[in-house]
Amino acid sequence: MALTTQPYKGARDFYPEDKRLQKYMFGVMRRTVESFGYEEYDAPILEPIEMYLAKSGEEIVNEQTYAFEDRGGRRVAIRPEMTPTVSRMVAAKRQELAYPLRWYSIPNLWRYERPQRGRLREHWQLNVDIFGLPGQTSEAEIIQTADAILKNFGATHDMYTIKLNSRKLTDFIMRDYLKVDGVQAQTLIKLIDRMHKMDRAAFEAEVDAMFSPSQRDAGASNKLIGLLKIKQIEHLPQAVREHGSIKEIQNLMGLLNEARISNAVFDITLMRGFDYYTDIVFEVFDNDPENNRSMFGGGRYDGLVGLFGVEPVSTVGFGMGDVTLQNFLEAHDLLPPLRSETDVYAVLIGDVYAKAQHVIGELREMGLNVAVDSTGRKAALQIKTAVKKGVHYAIFIGEKELAEGLYEVRNLMTGVSERHSASRIVSIVKDYRGDDD
């Protein structure tokens, strides 16, 4: 039986053209976050499974993590996320790091589940975190960084919306304003989290069913449904509006305004799935009706470093997945044409392979990436190969060119040919490439 050529389910092969796109995307990410002073770190792809048990729900670890036993009988997981790992790294050097830390990484992550659009088993996720900087400036900077990445991909504010909420506000609403118990609160939060996938009537019926008769008589169900319809902070009931988290949200919105971020909105229905968030949460939504989904998000999670037995460190961060980002860039037609790493394809005319080595070596020494076609095929086929590879320039080398020291260089996109010395060809190609030198 023949072996399959398909990649493992939910994972991707990166052929050179795919890798080119990935390099472009990672390049924009790196340039942007480094412009804010973030430093890159990395870590092993394997962690002891307890690391995820401590923080996540049992179900996720058991059913959605790639886990196995190593030869020494230790239970090991392929990392499904980077946050516990980076928290571990910070905890390990808690006393000696220069806070605030601005750290980023682009790890490869795995989760075991049925693949679907925008969600594969394997993905790469930019993780950006600030450690040791309490207060809204860190939230503002993290959101500003996320916004800058999208801008540097060419996105404009009409293409996406940044939704903000506070976990402290949600907790206050559940415990003090609605007076529901912890179990009810959890259920309601999950329900609200998917309310936009349901129709209004079904949602309201399910909300109503969550409350006990006495709570319903006290108006809790109607209070919640009414509250979730409110879009403006000023329209919130006074008891909610006076909670301290509201001032924090307003302060954050003010900072974002100063940073010229015009598409950030308060959204009381924003929950985010996990419960390790302790304060501000945010999520970036694609406005394209064809791809209307949450692209990525983040927030403050002050408790994780402390799980490693050291004094807690306040942390704000976000994760941006490559799959959803690529969907966004495609939906908004933001992917630029990507060119080959190869600058020049050397087309050899006749039996000149040996004699052509000198000039080809010169081109490389002067900084060009040159692929040589040594197949001995006729020129037409060599040219076709170069075009198919996406190489921008062809240089023709035959007896005549070698004798004269002048080579025909052709722009394969326009078809225009010129004859030049090797050094002149180098400057033409570098000019196209955008080099300064």
Add this chain to the structure above:
RNA sequence: GCGGGCGUAGCUCAGUUGGUUAGAGCGCUGGAUUGUGGCUCCGGAGGCCGUGGGUUCAAAUCCCAUCGCUCGCCCCA
């Protein structure tokens, strides 16, 4: 884990109520044109019709199973 859709050439797909040797476009390849791509013309290769079983004189087509892909649900780090 649950549900919908789809599996025919390298790719995108057509294939009538079951009926000869399964097609098209693109791509690949040879030539027209042995020192120069894209346009044109002529030729060629390439198919276990996902897999296994069943119904039938006859199956790409109908039935069952299975595998794979895909979209959604659950969940979402």
